[in-house]
Amino acid sequence: xxxxxxxxxxxxxxxxxxxxxxxxxxxxxxxxxxxxxxxxxxxxxxxxxxxxxxxxxxxxxxxxxxxxxxxxxxxxxxxxxxxxxxxxxxxxxxxxxxxxxxxxxxxx
Numbered sequence: 001x002x003x004x005x006x007x008x009x010x011x012x013x014x015x016x017x018x019x020x021x022x023x024x025x026x027x028x029x030x031x032x033x034x035x036x037x038x039x040x041x042x043x044x045x046x047x048x049x050x051x052x053x054x055x056x057x058x059x060x061x062x063x064x065x066x067x068x069x070x071x072x073x074x075x076x077x078x079x080x081x082x083x084x085x086x087x088x089x090x091x092x093x094x095x096x097x098x099x100x101x102x103x104x105x106x107x108x
Contacts, residue, residue: 001042001043001044002042002043003034003040003041003042003043004040004041004043004046005038005039005040005041006020006021006024006031006038006039006041009041009046011091012046012050013046013049013050013053020041021039023049024039024041028049029041029045029046029049030042030045031045071087071088071089071092071094072087072088072089073085073086073087074086074087074088081099082097082098082099083098084096084097084098085098
């Protein structure tokens with residue numbers, strides 16, 4: 001069975017180590033001590049907690065996933081046809097390609 005230290009579990013859940021320590025201290029997330037005295041979380045317990053967090057997440061707000069995506073735009077290159085953007089989201093680098101649209105509206 002695989003186990004995770006508090007910091008590793010926090011990285012997997014996308015939260016801080018303190019955010020993982022609170023449910024461990026409160027008994028909502030099972031943890032034990034390893035030979036060095038570090039708290040370790042069994043893989044199945046972490047998976048169950050992650051599923052529980054997902055179920056407890058608020059329902060859709062009616063906005064698109066793009067509007068709820070958490071990250072920072074680090075680069076945008078404006079071209080004639082497209083405007084690729086680069087986003088840093090935690091440890092992930094996301095590249096987004098969006099085509100420019102041309103309006104077919106009739107002009108007076």
